[in-house]
Amino acid sequence: MKKLLTGLGILLISIFFLGFSPSLVQTGPIVKAGDTIYLDGQIDGDVILFGGEVVVNATISGDLIVFAGQADISGQVGNDLRVVAGRLTLDDLSVNDDVSLAAGQIEVSPNTTLDQSLLLAAGKIRFNGQVSGEATILAASIDIFPQAKFNQSLKLFYGQTPKINSSAQIAGELMQTYQPALDQSQFTQKLSSKKSPAVKTLTGFFFLERLSTLTVEILVGWLLILLLPELIRRLIKLGSTQASAALGWGFIFLSLTPLIILTLVLTLIGIPIAVVVLLIYIISLSLAKLLAALILGSRLLKDPVAKKPYHSLVLGALILSLLQIVPVFGWLAYFILVLYGLGILVLSGRSLLTRFKKK
Numbered sequence: 001m002k003k004l005l006t007g008l009g010i011l012l013i014s015i016f017f018l019g020f021s022p023s024l025v026q027t028g029p030i031v032k033a034g035d036t037i038y039l040d041g042q043i044d045g046d047v048i049l050f051g052g053e054v055v056v057n058a059t060i061s062g063d064l065i066v067f068a069g070q071a072d073i074s075g076q077v078g079n080d081l082r083v084v085a086g087r088l089t090l091d092d093l094s095v096n097d098d099v100s101l102a103a104g105q106i107e108v109s110p111n112t113t114l115d116q117s118l119l120l121a122a123g124k125i126r127f128n129g130q131v132s133g134e135a136t137i138l139a140a141s142i143d144i145f146p147q148a149k150f151n152q153s154l155k156l157f158y159g160q161t162p163k164i165n166s167s168a169q170i171a172g173e174l175m176q177t178y179q180p181a182l183d184q185s186q187f188t189q190k191l192s193s194k195k196s197p198a199v200k201t202l203t204g205f206f207f208l209e210r211l212s213t214l215t216v217e218i219l220v221g222w223l224l225i226l227l228l229p230e231l232i233r234r235l236i237k238l239g240s241t242q243a244s245a246a247l248g249w250g251f252i253f254l255s256l257t258p259l260i261i262l263t264l265v266l267t268l269i270g271i272p273i274a275v276v277v278l279l280i281y282i283i284s285l286s287l288a289k290l291l292a293a294l295i296l297g298s299r300l301l302k303d304p305v306a307k308k309p310y311h312s313l314v315l316g317a318l319i320l321s322l323l324q325i326v327p328v329f330g331w332l333a334y335f336i337l338v339l340y341g342l343g344i345l346v347l348s349g350r351s352l353l354t355r356f357k358k359k
Helices: 002-013 185-192 197-227 229-241 243-266 271-300 309-323 329-358
Strands: 025-027 030-044 047-060 064-077 081-095 099-108 118-127 135-144 154-158 174-178
Touching: 064 197, 081 197, 099 197, 099 309, 118 309, 135 309, 197 229, 197 271, 197 309, 229 243, 229 271, 229 329, 243 271, 243 329, 271 309, 271 329, 309 329
Parallel strands: 025 030, 030 047, 047 064, 064 081, 081 099, 099 118, 118 135, 135 154, 154 174
Antiparallel strands: none
16 A cells, blocks of 8 residues: 555656556556557556556556556456446456446456456446356446356446356345436437537537546546545544534525625625635535435445445546436435535544644
8 A cells, every 4th residue: 555655646747658568577556547558467556447448467466556548467466456437348367356447348257257346337347257256237228248247246327238158157135226327328319319410429428428427427536535544534433423414504505605605706805715715615515426426325235334445436437427417306315415514524624623623
């Protein structure tokens, strides 16, 4: 973990635009960014990659974290694998620890073995690998192929009925849950009935914007979890013990802060303070959404002590993103969750001020 935090510090100071790594033993943490990144060889430590296209064929002793437009990963990862991408392929890959993947399309090919838990979130998933731990899959379209093997329970949250080959092996319980928010069939039919290229172009931009926003949110959330793990756990615990109070304080903060900003602006002298308060307000709204996603995911995965916060964040962020496109009920649920996150931030701030006063 210390090596990973060091790598993040290096990233904030300087991003190295390198496209090729020679096949030599390298010591991590390794942080790279660029349009195209090829990584091979043997790496002793953690690896973080940001790129338009990322190709990995390496043996990595630590964590592998990838953010890319398109990613192809093979080789071996000693610890966790976490990927956010537009399109992702895992081929002839071995991962010794937990796996969290979020992408527009994910393909897991044969000879891919995942030794611990798995969380997949995507528009379309084609799975033909092996998982030793519990597996959770959320997608509009799910295809489970003949060589797929799940040694423990498999949870499917789907928009279209999953296609599970009869030869696929599922040792544990198979749980399938239909999620209307993931079902895009009716929406797609309406779009296809319209011949206007402009409509199709705007629709493409809409989904691209959604995917980009989701990717950035998950990236920021993961960085916060890495940098402030203890604070994140305290916030999750606070939200679990004071849910009602959090909703109340969230509503107060959301409604009163704009009035305070307006009052400060009208005084003219208070304009500089109003700008600071406005920035705090905007940042708080963003953090509230991330916190709500993290707590929502933790509850759905039954992880109240945040042992798997990365999985929880991906699951919660995906659900929040889907809620925003569901009229009425979805918007209401999204609004309540954001209020909840805001309230937790306010309660945490009040607790911090109280400790300062005692000192």
